[in-house]
Amino acid sequence: MEDRKSYAHKALIILFLIVLILPTLVQISGVEKELFNAENRTKATFPTFKRDNPIKFLKDFKSYYKDNFGLRNLLSDGYLKFKYTRLNESPIPSKVIVGKNDFLFLGKSFSNVVNESLGFRLFSATELKQIQQKITARKQWLDNNNITFYIAVAPSKHSVYRENLPFSFPEKEIRKEQLLNYIKTEIDFDIIDLGKQFAVEKTKYQIYRNYDSHWNDIGAFYACQTLLTEINKEFPLKNLSLSDYKIEIIKEKGDLSSMINLLETENNLILKPLFKDITKSIDIPKFYQNQNISEHRYINPDKKYKVLLFRDSFASAMIPFIKQSFGETTLIWSHSFDKDLILKEQPDIVIMEYTERLLEHINQ
Secondary structure, eight states: OHHHHHHHHHHHHHHHHHHHHHHHHHHHHTHHHHHOOOOSSOOOOOOOOOTTOHHHHHHHHHHHHHHHOTTHHHHHHHHHHIIIIISOOOSSTTTEEEOSTTOEEEOTTTTTHHHHHTTSSOOOHHHHHHHHHHHHHHHHHHHHTTOEEEEEEEOOHHHHTGGGSSSOOOOOOOHHHHHHHHHHHHHOOOOEETTTTHHHHTTTSOOBOSSSSSBOHHHHHHHHHHHHHHHTTTSOOOOOOGGGEEEEEEEEOOHHHHHTTOOOOEEEEEEEESSOOOOEEOOOOGGGTTOOOOEEEEEOTTOOOEEEEEEOGGGGGGHHHHTTSSSEEEEEEOOOOOHHHHHHHOOSEEEEEEEGGGGGGGGO
16 A cells, blocks of 8 residues: 555656656757747747846846747647637637637727727717818818829628627617718718628628638629729729639638637638739839838739729738729828828829728828
8 A cells, every 4th residue: 555655656756747847848859849830920039148138138038938938839729729619719809709600800909899890989079070181181182183082991890790790789880880971971072881782792702701800802802893883983994893703712721810829721712813914013113112111013004094092901802803993003001191102103093991990090
């Protein structure tokens, strides 16, 4: 009996030592680094020791160890997967919400998008007035320079697929509707809702991705079609037809699944043109050099008019479609209304595109 207790004590001690030593062995071996590296950020590196500042070395080493201790990735990955696959809960609900029908949504840490999409976060009277004044001033300046001005709003996934959110809510006016109605009433200016067709089209196709916060190619296509329909009231443009494209399915990860470290892929609908694409990407002009902006530029020899589009991430999927309709298309990833840049570009049309959760950027 005593021998059994002795063996049990020894086994417990050995197990305890293994638990203490194993993380260090794993860290030294680098095995975990090879197998698990799903985080979308740069981890802290081993610091350099300097005699004149040992405190900094200790602080940096603490950061390094927190990022790199053995079994860290395995344990955190296991926790994230358990919460999502077994409990059907988001492991980081402030960033990602688990919805119905295998949908993921952005959490409230992103511009409080949840409350905004449900009508619990509206613009104040002061904010509305400031936005109205900003739009009026920009339109007047562009009119004086013979440039036509449009503002377009990409609806959030929460607004389009409310039925897949994990909670019920009362029907209320949302911030996007509040702003569009106010601007139309006050200055008779139509902000274009790029989701105007979505209520109908989503019954035919899925238009936003399951594991991503953005629309897919079909959603981007209908958004672009809505935009061109409005522009066509003043400029003769040939609009797009879905019959000119072939729908294909590819497996892809989404930004939302990546946020919670999930490796699952989804079926993403993409559009492949059935026609020869004669548009060409052209070089960035010299006046863009040394500027911290993302820019795309295309020419289409069969079309007229030059468009300058200030945009965010939602316009990325619109690029293959919008470039088909203009002689020259320039897309700037920025919401800054840059007058100097506009004067250098000399476009016929300026479009400011905003995703719904960033509408306050109009007032920048």
